Amino acid sequence: MNPNRPFWMPVAYATVGLVLLTALWSVGWVATGAAVLLAVLFIAGSYWMIERPKIGPIPAREEAVDSAVAAAILDSLPDPVVLLDKKRQVLALNQAAMELMGEAAKGRDLSQSFRHPAVLSGVNDAIAGHKFKGAEVSLTTPVRRTFEVYATPLPPGTIGTISAILVLHDVTLARQAEEMRGDFVANVSHELRSPLSSLVGFIETLQGPAKNDVDAREKFLDVMAGEAGRMARLIDDLLSLARIEVNEHVRPVGSADVPVILQGVVEALSIKAKKRGTTLDLESNTGLAPVPGDGDELTEVFQNLVDNAIKYGTEGAPVSVRVDAVARIPDVGGAGIRVRVANRGEPIAPEHLPRLTERFYRIDKGRSRQMGGTGLGLAIVKHIVARHRGRLVVDSSAEEGTVFSVFLPDK
């Protein structure tokens, strides 16, 4: 029935009509036959007015609109939402839940698509009328994800046969960030503590047993200078990383002449190369146009890559640095330039490749430390390249050696 009109209104119209008709008939103004016909019409009309809304299309359309709105709202939520009946059967799922559990989950017991005991017991609680909130579950397939589970009971009859609503709130990124922050603080403390404890040890020795030993003092002071230098470098690298991270989403505004930058980097590192019996071969295409970029940051990128090639490449084998134009940057697309830094030597095992740009990740920790490394070089490279909207690609094989390629877009 149309809720905007009280049910008695058509009846009232009919009654007024019939009374009027009777009056007109009794004074003889209306013929008996016509009066009977009109009376039937009045009654039929009022009946139609009462009944019409019940069978009319208006409420059906409103219901359809309501459920379409509800489905659109549920689908727009980033978290999986599942509606369940009192037997724990899946009545409906939103898009995010469909992606997680598969379309086949609909109509089946939840346990067939979701075996996690915490989720199932939460849903059982909700069906029994108790709100369930907060257990954390981790799923490993298809990718590792962590969810907070919420299951809310719905009193019978509130919305059809729905008894419980299950919401899986995705907290993967938050947990990852917490983990990384914890690891990072632990790593920084560790990296600073080792040179510091070595410094403290030397100071104590110089104050005590080696007080008057001139030779030992000279030697110890050299080592101490090295350790202090490493601490200073670590702090510089951390600050530089923090600065680049803050600006990572903003593209640099300047323009950079990469062949000129490479010339400078090769000159600056040639003495270090010489010490390892290595030569730096720069093959530069001087016809290249400058690319959008920050000269100082790009210098830092190539300095670290060439420095690594000298440090980790075979002693005595040349390091090759090459720059040329490319028609298409892998993954990113668009034209640009590629800088290749290649060295001979033991190839990097495939399991290390994706982790090289993590902070403090070194294949051989002892060797890197002994060479004065902080393990932050490639992390800085990665962020600078990302800021330039470029790509860093690493290939390593026994035949080709290790090749770090930096792609930079030319506009």
Ligand SMILES: Nc1ncnc2c1ncn2[C@@H]1O[C@H](COP(=O)(O)OP(=O)(O)OP(=O)(O)O)[C@@H](O)[C@H]1O
């Ligand atoms: N050309 C290379 N060949 C073999 N291994 C490499 C090469 N470049 C980097 N690596 C490996 O990657 C690790 C990380 O390199 P990264 O530049 O981040 O740190 P680092 O060189 O140890 O320290 P820093 O750059 O701060 O001096 C290195 O410790 C090394 O194990």
Ligand SMILES: [Mg+2]
């Ligand atoms: Mg390095």
